[in-house]
Amino acid sequence: MQKAGGIIALIAGIFGIFAAGFxxxxGGIGGxxxxxxxxxxxxxxxGGVLFSFLTIILGAVAMGSVSRKPGILLxxxxxxxxxxxGTLVAIFMALALVGGILATIGAGGSQVAQAS
Structure with a gap:
């Protein structure tokens, strides 16, 4: 499940970059x-650009991690x-939140499976 969470976060981060660009x-036209x-x-x-890039990075790290830390940071x-x-970025950050939850839950499940 952590790989799915990481992929969802990557997709959300990419779309978040486009939303932040818009x-x-x-804002530039208004200025x-x-x-x-x-x-x-x-x-x-x-702010949207910063956190979208951070989401992309953490999504990629969460796919290969065995700990819960990247999911929590995500x-x-x-x-x-x-x-x-902003509002448009918030829509995609909700998707990234789902990815972070999946990555956190998936990492916890894989540690239990490895222990037994």
Whole structure:
């Protein structure tokens, strides 16, 4: 199950990058039009880029890991990305959260299977 969680997190991170790029584009257009709050939207876009890249990295690590740490870090990254990444990024971070939960549960199950 940890490989499935890692793959789901990778997909969510890739789509999160596209969502963050769209958020940056909207913020840039708002900044060019001197709209109020455009700098906030740009900041949310950069937060989305950061946490989407972190999700991709942690998803790749979670696929080959035997411990629960990458899955737990993936859950934390998904929650932080949902809060600090904007609405579009939050949609894909919810998918990354599911991937992190699967990676955490899968790693725990494989340790029990190896012990017996």
């Amino acid at each position: 958020t940056l584009m909207v 060019a039009a001197e709209a109020e709050g455009a700098s906030t939207v740009v900041g949310l876009g950069w 859950i934390i990254s998904a929650l932080a990305g949902a809060v600090l990444g």
